[in-house]
Amino acid sequence: MGRTCLLVVSATATLGVYGLYKIAGIVYREWSSPLRVLPGTKNPSFIYGDLKELWEEEDKGTSGILVEKYGTTFRYKSLFGISRLYTTDTKALNHILMNSYDYEKLPESRVALTNILGAGLLVVEGDKHKQQRRIMNPAFGPAQIRELTDIFVRKSIQLRDLWAEECTKQGGQGRIEILSWLSWTTLDVIGLAGFNYEFNALMRDSKANELSEAFNIIFQAGTSVNVMLILRAFIPALSWILPEAGDAEAKKASLTMSRIGEELLSNSKAAVSQNESLEKDTWKTRDLLSLLVRANVATDLTESQQMLDEDVLAQIPTFIVAGHETTSNATTWALFALSSQNPDAQTKLRNELLTVSTDNPTMDELNALPYLDAVVRETLRLHAPVSMTSRIAMKDDVLPLAVPFTDSKGVIHHEIRIRKGEPLLIPILALNRDKSIWGEDAHEFRPERWESTPDAASSIPGVWGHMLTFLGGPHSCIGYRFALVEMKALLFTLIRSFEFELAVPASDIGKKAGIVHRPILLSNPEGGSQMPLLVKAYQPPLEEP
Numbered sequence: 001m002g003r004t005c006l007l008v009v010s011a012t013a014t015l016g017v018y019g020l021y022k023i024a025g026i027v028y029r030e031w032s033s034p035l036r037v038l039p040g041t042k043n044p045s046f047i048y049g050d051l052k053e054l055w056e057e058e059d060k061g062t063s064g065i066l067v068e069k070y071g072t073t074f075r076y077k078s079l080f081g082i083s084r085l086y087t088t089d090t091k092a093l094n095h096i097l098m099n100s101y102d103y104e105k106l107p108e109s110r111v112a113l114t115n116i117l118g119a120g121l122l123v124v125e126g127d128k129h130k131q132q133r134r135i136m137n138p139a140f141g142p143a144q145i146r147e148l149t150d151i152f153v154r155k156s157i158q159l160r161d162l163w164a165e166e167c168t169k170q171g172g173q174g175r176i177e178i179l180s181w182l183s184w185t186t187l188d189v190i191g192l193a194g195f196n197y198e199f200n201a202l203m204r205d206s207k208a209n210e211l212s213e214a215f216n217i218i219f220q221a222g223t224s225v226n227v228m229l230i231l232r233a234f235i236p237a238l239s240w241i242l243p244e245a246g247d248a249e250a251k252k253a254s255l256t257m258s259r260i261g262e263e264l265l266s267n268s269k270a271a272v273s274q275n276e277s278l279e280k281d282t283w284k285t286r287d288l289l290s291l292l293v294r295a296n297v298a299t300d301l302t303e304s305q306q307m308l309d310e311d312v313l314a315q316i317p318t319f320i321v322a323g324h325e326t327t328s329n330a331t332t333w334a335l336f337a338l339s340s341q342n343p344d345a346q347t348k349l350r351n352e353l354l355t356v357s358t359d360n361p362t363m364d365e366l367n368a369l370p371y372l373d374a375v376v377r378e379t380l381r382l383h384a385p386v387s388m389t390s391r392i393a394m395k396d397d398v399l400p401l402a403v404p405f406t407d408s409k410g411v412i413h414h415e416i417r418i419r420k421g422e423p424l425l426i427p428i429l430a431l432n433r434d435k436s437i438w439g440e441d442a443h444e445f446r447p448e449r450w451e452s453t454p455d456a457a458s459s460i461p462g463v464w465g466h467m468l469t470f471l472g473g474p475h476s477c478i479g480y481r482f483a484l485v486e487m488k489a490l491l492f493t494l495i496r497s498f499e500f501e502l503a504v505p506a507s508d509i510g511k512k513a514g515i516v517h518r519p520i521l522l523s524n525p526e527g528g529s530q531m532p533l534l535v536k537a538y539q540p541p542l543e544e545p
């Protein structure tokens with residue numbers, strides 16, 4: 001007993017000393033932080049610092065207010081008063097994004113996602129990222145997306161017909177919760193276009209599909225990553241102390257995902273090798289996975305440059321995670337904006353879309369519609385589904401600034417020193433809504449602004465559209481062309497067929513910040529993510545006799 005007591009006391013003492021050592025390290029790092037020269041916020045809370053205000057900005061969709069208050073580059077307080085950098089300076093962000101191997105994604109989120117998804121493109125860094133990106137880039141090129149367009153259109157038409165039935169059932173005008181429907185549609189699309197798999201998510205009566213069920217268990221009904229998995233990635237010891245009740249179920253789901261993934265991969269391989277012997281015209285395998293399998297065996301790659309089967313497999317859940325809720329939320333926000341923020345734009349868009357004589361447009365026909373393009377751009381600027389992301393500096397570095405700042409001694413600084421290990425925010429939405437770039441009406445939904453893009457926007461280091469919505473640099477969204485054409489196909493089909501109105505007062509629509517920004521009803525936040533619209537078939541006006 002005496003011995004056990006001694007052991008407990010010495011273990012507690014060791015832990016105590018270790019704790020003090022760690023705290024002293026944090027205090028010293030803060031005291032010696034090069035960020036101390038930056039103008040700083042007032043630190044409203046010792047525990048939360050400015051985090052509550054930052055999250056509130058995200059939730060209320062008022063991104064950019066802190067920038068208006070403190071300028072382009074400032075120091076905010078994170079938990080327990082630790083200083084962090086906040087910058088919308090385009091030169092600094094360009095430096096971070098273009099040198100993406102010196103500014104990696106946070107290890108905590110990478111570990112959590114790797115545990116769930118495997119080492120797919122969303123989580124790998126360094127040489128492995130370069131290798132995967134090189135092999136996968138061609139599968140996301142314009143020619144490939146052109147081939148996939150009829151899947152986008154087919155699924156949009158299926159959704160249109162289902163909404164028409166709903167309207168009829170409800171006596172003409174239907175109250176439809178569009179977010180769920182769009183989410184089922186984009187899941188079906190990514191299944192077919194991503195790996196030739198039919199989720200049948202839009203067929204609500206059919207038995208839940210095995211893969212989507214497994215996926216829902218792991219991702220809690222597709223809304224957010226399992227918090228416990230993230231916590232255990234942060235603190236691996238938790239797996240020992242707190243075996244989670246749903247663990248067995250999650251493991252089973254994970255095994256189901258792996259088994260189906262392996263089947264899909266072997267089907268893809270078989271189809272690719274069969275097609276290799278056919279004429280190019282009869283080439284049938286156009287889904288992303290098959291293109292990836294094909295690129296992975298390309299003759300200019302040595303065996304060591306090729307991706308391992310397990311890495312190819314990891315791309316299946318990666319496509320689902322990255323490409324499904326992002327696009328459904330973006331399309332939901334587009335319909336919200338056209339219903340309540342600018343209903344005239346809805347009419348103008350419909351008039352343009354009705355000039356097309358087919359219900360089955362090609363990618364080129366969709367891309368030739370200027371107002372549709374402007375509506376998609378304006379939606380992705382004002383309602384970027386991923387509102388911010390983060391990085392961590394892998395080495396000491398210096399960030400150049402386009403807009404210098406003045407410290408408390410009146411010294412002007414044209415750059416900021418960054419220490420290895422410094423976490424950094426990339427405020428996507430704040431930059432997309434920055435009044436100094438977009439003008440005083442930056443918070444308004446005005447597709448016409450795309451008739452002449454402001455000069456200042458050209459300095460934004462985004463891969464597409466003078467905005468950060470798909471980020472920029474080597475880690476930018478590989479699926480942006482896919483998302484754009486899918487959104488266009490959906491809007492084309494739905495706006496031609498229906499008239500949309502918000503089913504609740506606009507002031508009741510809020511945003512729930514998360515990895516993806518989702519709409520909620522402020523009057524009923526417990527009701528979860530939703531966007532109820534009143535939908536009725538569009539009736540063209542009668543022609544004058």
Ligand code: HEM
Nearest residue numbers: 121122322323326327330386389470471475477478479483
């Ligand atoms: C409107 C729809 C979409 C938006 C707003 C969006 C946004 C983004 C953003 C902001 C990132 C960078 C995240 C970071 O590095 O922190 C990203 C990465 C990525 N996205 Fe998308 N995305 C969309 C649709 C898609 C689609 C349809 C796919 C696939 C079919 C896809 C696949 C990916 C992948 C694989 C990455 C990781 C790329 C890398 O790190 O190299 N995304 N996306």
